[in-house]
Amino acid sequence: MTALLEVRNLTKSFQGLVAVNDVSFSLEAGRITALIGPNGAGKTTCFNLVAGALSPTAGQVLFEGRAIERNPPEAVCRMGIARTFQIVRPMKDMSVLENAMVGAFSWTTNVKEARSKAYESLERVGLAGKASARTDQLTLPDRKMLEMAKALSTRPKLLLLDEVMAGLRPTEAAGVVGVLRKLAEHGLTILLVEHVMRIVMDVASTVVVLHHGAKIAEGEPSQVVADPAVLESYLGAGFHA
Amino acid sequence: MQRTSDQASDAKRWGAGVAVFAVLAVVGGVSSAYVISLLTIVLLFTFMGQSWNLMLGIGGQLSIGHALFVGIGAYAVAILNIKYGITPWIGLLLGAAIAGVVGAVLAWLSFRFEVRGIYFALLTIAAAEFARIMFGGWDYVGGMQGLFYPAPSGTMDLAMLRGDSQFYYFVALVLAAVGVAGTELISRSYWGYVWRAMRDDDEAARALGVRTFRHKVLVVSISAAGAAIGGGVLGLVQGSIFPDSIMGMGISVDVLIGPVVGGLGTAFGPLIGSMAAIPLHHAMGSLGDSLGIPGLNSVAYGAVLILVVWFLPDGIWPAVVRLYEAVQLPARSRISQLRKVEE
Numbered sequence: 024m025t026a027l028l029e030v031r032n033l034t035k036s037f038q039g040l041v042a043v044n045d046v047s048f049s050l051e052a053g054r055i056t057a058l059i060g061p062n063g064a065g066k067t068t069c070f071n072l073v074a075g076a077l078s079p080t081a082g083q084v085l086f087e088g089r090a091i092e093r094n095p096p097e098a099v100c101r102m103g104i105a106r107t108f109q110i111v112r113p114m115k116d117m118s119v120l121e122n123a124m125v126g127a128f129s130w131t132t133n134v135k136e137a138r139s140k141a142y143e144s145l146e147r148v149g150l151a152g153k154a155s156a157r158t159d160q161l162t163l164p165d166r167k168m169l170e171m172a173k174a175l176s177t178r179p180k181l182l183l184l185d186e187v188m189a190g191l192r193p194t195e196a197a198g199v200v201g202v203l204r205k206l207a208e209h210g211l212t213i214l215l216v217e218h219v220m221r222i223v224m225d226v227a228s229t230v231v232v233l234h235h236g237a238k239i240a241e242g243e244p245s246q247v248v249a250d251p252a253v254l255e256s257y258l259g260a261g262f263h264a
Numbered sequence: 265m266q267r268t269s270d271q272a273s274d275a276k277r278w279g280a281g282v283a284v285f286a287v288l289a290v291v292g293g294v295s296s297a298y299v300i301s302l303l304t305i306v307l308l309f310t311f312m313g314q315s316w317n318l319m320l321g322i323g324g325q326l327s328i329g330h331a332l333f334v335g336i337g338a339y340a341v342a343i344l345n346i347k348y349g350i351t352p353w354i355g356l357l358l359g360a361a362i363a364g365v366v367g368a369v370l371a372w373l374s375f376r377f378e379v380r381g382i383y384f385a386l387l388t389i390a391a392a393e394f395a396r397i398m399f400g401g402w403d404y405v406g407g408m409q410g411l412f413y414p415a416p417s418g419t420m421d422l423a424m425l426r427g428d429s430q431f432y433y434f435v436a437l438v439l440a441a442v443g444v445a446g447t448e449l450i451s452r453s454y455w456g457y458v459w460r461a462m463r464d465d466d467e468a469a470r471a472l473g474v475r476t477f478r479h480k481v482l483v484v485s486i487s488a489a490g491a492a493i494g495g496g497v498l499g500l501v502q503g504s505i506f507p508d509s510i511m512g513m514g515i516s517v518d519v520l521i522g523p524v525v526g527g528l529g530t531a532f533g534p535l536i537g538s539m540a541a542i543p544l545h546h547a548m549g550s551l552g553d554s555l556g557i558p559g560l561n562s563v564a565y566g567a568v569l570i571l572v573v574w575f576l577p578d579g580i581w582p583a584v585v586r587l588y589e590a591v592q593l594p595a596r597s598r599i600s601q602l603r604k605v606e607e
């Protein structure tokens with residue numbers, strides 16, 4: 024198995040604050056990996072580095088073997104990496120369907136083709152019934168699903184999902200987990216930031232744990248949750264098993 | 265289901281457009297010379313407003329210096345025609361091409377160096393003022409004394425774009441129709457979608473693969489070319505061009521007032537807005553002249569702008585559409601309820 028994405032010694036500092044500190048991991052094609060860690064651990068910054076929204080202070084991002092960390096976000100997207108935003112960013116004066124169409128224009132200029140791809144993406148995430156709604160008529164969970172549909176319309180090879188299930192009821196989250204599994208079965212590689220451990224345990228085959236910007240653990244979910252360093256990072260220094 | 269209703273409303277929109285322009289054509293056949301010449305200006309500013317609207321209403325890039333492009337078009341047509349006897353058709357094409365390049369270079373330089381939003385808008389003013397002063401000091405184009413077309417002979421000559429005021433009315437009408445249809449077509453094309461995406465959220469659009477830099481340069485360039493064509497015809501209609509009038513701030517304001525008053529980013533907004541604002545501007549101008557109050561027209565412009573922004577922040581046209589839907593939709597849902605009852 025070759026890695027679809029490899030992150031090597033990735034570091035990002037913001038005026039002295041090291042948000043991501045010498046992080047390395049790799050993603051196998053067709054697998055779902057979870058990136059977890061307490062608030063402020065550097066998960067979103069990691070996404071921004073991979074997606075080209077930020078340039079790293081040091082380190083490399085290799086996608087299909089090519090170094091991509093100096094590419095702008097639109098180029099990274101066109102290579103096959105799509106991301107959602109933790110703070111949702113719908114295009115507010117465009118309908119739900121039109122929002123989902125935008126991503127398709129990264130690979131086609133045909134409006135009809137983009138529209139049918141957008142319907143397909145919306146169907147995937149259960150939003151097809153709201154295609155003609157305005158985005159401000161959507162609930163927050165629906166807006167998160169719209170983020171996902173927009174990303175899916177770009178036909179990604181790698182999908183970066185930043186807390187898309189936040190605010191969903193357990194049954195709804197289970198539905199999304201099912202969608203993610205199906206996407207992975209079709210060969211999509213997924214990197215997922217998620218706080219609910221039950222979901223992580225359920226869906227991820229590998230877990231990467233960040234704390235204060237550094238990777239403190241990596242492995243199978245059951246292995247990682249038993250790791251004392253991980254427990255300590257989540258529950259504080261006073262915790263001893 | 266969704267698609268058929270889209271198609272129905274598309275057909276309705278095009279139908280409405282054809283009807284509006286048919287009425288305007290009849291108006292051109294029966295109105296007095298004064299009304300015709302006023303409406304000609306309205307229609308020309310409708311067209312230039314469309315091009316400005318494409319840039320802000322769809323592409324999200326604000327220009328307060330469109331007089332630059334209007335002036336380039338006017339001078340290209342006038343120089344070729346007056347000095348060399350070359351048909352305005354060539355002048356219009358050349359003017360559009362030059363303005364397109366100037367717009368692209370301006371946009372490229374600004375966006376390359378992160379001059380965006382209101383700072384880009386200020387740069388467009390600076391560029392227009394620079395050009396106005398440059399043309400004013402350029403003897404070859406007549407300096408501040410400007411350029412004059414020979415008096416019209418009265419016979420219509422389509423090849424040389426010469427004719428009476430009615431002829432120019434129909435030229436302007438065709439341009440305005442092309443502007444409305446063109447805006448509609450572009451906003452429904454792939455460009456329209458990615459432009460609106462970058463207008464709403466540049467970063468999110470880029471994350472979806474939209475190459476916003478080149479699209480911003482493109483929308484400015486196309487808008488500039490459109491404004492230049494309008495400017496070329498405006499010069500012909502007025503019979504003379506002076507840097508202070510054709511490249512002055514006044515033109516930049518006249519271009520944007522239609523879409524702002526009528527409705528940003530809509531196909532009909534600039535037509536409605538120009539219809540409302542420009543005759544008012546003229547009426548207040550003549551009233552101001554006869555009362556000896558110069559600048560009354562500018563006060564009126566300001567008042568209209570404030571009133572519209574205050575009461576109809578999206579402009580007149582979206583308010584009309586909302587009103588129409590408020591009347592129509594309940595009727596439709598009543599009908600569909602009746603149908604259900606019948607079933």
Ligand SMILES: Nc1ncnc2c1ncn2[C@@H]1O[C@H](COP(=O)(O)OP(=O)(O)OP(=O)(O)O)[C@@H](O)[C@H]1O
Pocket residue numbers: 037040042060061062063064065066067068069109
């Ligand atoms: N653009 C920025 N400028 C300065 N500091 C930043 C910037 N982006 C993130 N940070 C800081 O970097 C650290 C990591 O933030 P990041 O958003 O990556 O965390 P996270 O793991 O996604 O947290 P959460 O679970 O709350 O979303 C935080 O201390 C944050 O304040």
Ligand SMILES: [Mg+2]
Pocket residue numbers: 066067068109185
């Ligand atoms: Mg985060």
